[in-house]
Amino acid sequence: MTYGYIDAPIGIPDYHFQHFGILSHAASYGLGQVNFIHEGPDRPHDTKPILSGMLDNLHRGDTLIVTDFSKLGDTTVEVLDALTVLSRRGVRLYVVSSEYRLDNNADALVVNMACSLIRMIEKELQVRPEPAPAPDPFQMPPAHADLSTPTPRTRKRKLDGRSSEIEELLSTGISMSEAALRLGVSRPTLADWAGRWNLFIPNPPPTT
Numbered sequence: 001m002t003y004g005y006i007d008a009p010i011g012i013p014d015y016h017f018q019h020f021g022i023l024s025h026a027a028s029y030g031l032g033q034v035n036f037i038h039e040g041p042d043r044p045h046d047t048k049p050i051l052s053g054m055l056d057n058l059h060r061g062d063t064l065i066v067t068d069f070s071k072l073g074d075t076t077v078e079v080l081d082a083l084t085v086l087s088r089r090g091v092r093l094y095v096v097s098s099e100y101r102l103d104n105n106a107d108a109l110v111v112n113m114a115c116s117l118i119r120m121i122e123k124e125l126q127v128r129p130e131p132a133p134a135p136d137p138f139q140m141p142p143a144h145a146d147l148s149t150p151t152p153r154t155r156k157r158k159l160d161g162r163s164s165e166i167e168e169l170l171s172t173g174i175s176m177s178e179a180a181l182r183l184g185v186s187r188p189t190l191a192d193w194a195g196r197w198n199l200f201i202p203n204p205p206p207t208t
Contacts, residue, residue: 002031002063005051005071006038018067021096029094031063055082060090068097080114159185159193166194 004022008015015038026034039050051071058064064086066072072082086093086102093102159166162183169179180190 002026002034002065003054003058004034004036004065005054006036006067007051007071008038010038021067022065025065025094025096031065031094034065051082055085055089058086058089058091061092063092063094065094065096067095069095069100077118080118159183159190166190 004019004026006015006018006022008018019036022034022036026032037050037054051066054064069079073079083093083102091102094100166179166183169182170176174182176191177187180187183190185193
């Protein structure tokens with residue numbers, strides 16, 4: 001049997017437009033008498049569209065005519081799912097607006113492959129973990145973090161508030177390397193810290 005699906009109440013202009021388009025398409029392809037099924041926008045939200053029930057009850061050799069792909073679903077995935085059901089049940093589909101045909105031809109195989117690919121992609125997207133955000137180099141480590149290997153910024157913070165101590169230490173004439181060793185930091189860290197704070201480093205006292 002041949003069915004024409006219209007999603008508009010009887011009597012409004014859109015109903016007549018869909019009705020005429022389906023009849024003309026059926027005549028062009030010699031599909032015989034069309035049995036129309038229609039539903040309006042007043043369908044309760046908690047019920048499935050009539051077309052959803054039709055897909056499960058059509059039989060091999062039946063024909064379904066719709067005016068456009070949007071009648072099969074609200075998203076691309078829903079449309080492809082409907083096409084998969086039709087192709088597997090051996091139901092022919094005709095879409096008036098695009099002249100698309102789903103018949104016992106290569107289109108059925110293409111639809112099945114496309115649906116399988118989309119499901120694979122969606123499955124991978126759903127299980128893929130979200131990438132961890134890049135750490136902020138200026139953010140202090142949490143209280144429970146392991147501080148056994150301090151970062152350069154942590155080492156520099158160890159020198160904050162110790163300007164007088166550092167000046168006094170360097171004024172004794174010891175080298176920058178030895179001063180850094182006593183302060184528990186590396187020489188580049190001490191030099192960088194001193195330059196950043198414009199630390200005055202007096203000349204070492206003359207040796208006697």
